[in-house]
Amino acid sequence: MKVNISYSVAIEEVLPLVEKLYTESNQQFKKSYVEANTMLEASFTDDALQAMLSQITKLRQEMVEFDSKLGELLGMAKGYQHILNGAPTSHELELPAAFPEEGINDTA
Numbered sequence: 001m002k003v004n005i006s007y008s009v010a011i012e013e014v015l016p017l018v019e020k021l022y023t024e025s026n027q028q029f030k031k032s033y034v035e036a037n038t039m040l041e042a043s044f045t046d047d048a049l050q051a052m053l054s055q056i057t058k059l060r061q062e063m064v065e066f067d068s069k070l071g072e073l074l075g076m077a078k079g080y081q082h083i084l085n086g087a088p089t090s091h092e093l094e095l096p097a098a099f100p101e102e103g104i105n106d107t108a
Contacts, residue, residue, distance in 0.1 A: 011080075011083060014076065014080045015077075015080065017076075018073055018076050018077055018080070021069070021072075021073060021076075022070075022073055025066060025069040025070070025073075026066075028066075029062060029063075029065075029066040032058070032059070032062040033059065033062065036055045036056075036058055036059040036062070037059075039051065039055045040052060040055050040056070040059075043055060
């Protein structure tokens with residue numbers, strides 16, 4: 001389950017925060033991809049069919065999760081851009097908190 005949490009940061013903290021969140025998400029995705037890819041390289045046999053199917057499913061779920069996080073980061077960056085273009089007069093921008101740690105549930 002995901003929960004939206006928001007807090008305010010100074011405008012000059014927005015891009016460093018977006019970068020930090022991207023880096024964390026990207027590292028997690030890369031780690032998952034390397035693990036799945038390593039297992040898949042040896043899995044395309046009849047004997048390892050179930051492991052292959054499991055790894056492909058896991059990798060697809062990781063891709064969905066990473067895409068979701070990229071969407072959140074895109075929203076933050078667009079909000080920041082909106083402020084730079086003169087939208088609000090406040091010096092703060094409300095942003096979602098860092099991504100919560102959560103398990104990946106197979107919804108298929």
